[in-house]
Amino acid sequence: MMKFLEHIKGLISSKTEYSRGVYALFKLEAKLAGLNLFPFLVGLIALLALTMTIWLVVMVLIGYVILNLFKQPLTAIITILLLNLGLALYFIRDMKQRLQQMSFARTRDCLRAPEERSESEPEERSVEVHSQARGKS
Structure with missing residues (x-):
């Protein structure tokens, strides 16, 4: 019985973590736009x-x-x-087809750590992407 309760607890915590991740993704996409x-x-x-x-x-x-x-x-x-x-x-x-077609390129670019960026790619890249997103809207 205890194993069952532990599995249920793990399932619930994984679903809440998934929900938080989706919320963070939407929040970041909205901020970028x-x-x-x-x-x-x-x-x-x-x-x-x-x-x-x-x-x-x-x-x-x-x-x-x-x-x-x-x-x-x-x-x-x-x-x-x-x-x-x-x-x-x-x-x-x-919906599966549309999700596969999405690239989330702006989100990945914003989430990349500064040390992962190359020397030729300046820090203003995320600002440039943000301004392009506003220009398209």
Whole structure:
């Protein structure tokens, strides 16, 4: 029983460390882009809530239409479930591709230690990258 609790504790601590790392990455990316992270997170949460509400209404309407067409609740439930599973698999595959295409070059450049930088690359490189990021926005 103690081993099980130790494994659970390790799992929880690894997940919290992962969450902290993701938060630090977003914070650094936002800082490099010259943005504040708090308004971004508030907007993201509001967008998520709105999307979930719209999704629920659309799924209820599709289920209602299928229920009226076939007069079988199980058919409507299974159809909506399969539709959601198909869309989830599509979005997971799409997100994996997009994450593989991201390079996070600016983040890696900013995180590199000064002693790892070559003599030909001055300290102002991170400032130059930051100003380029603002210029593109």
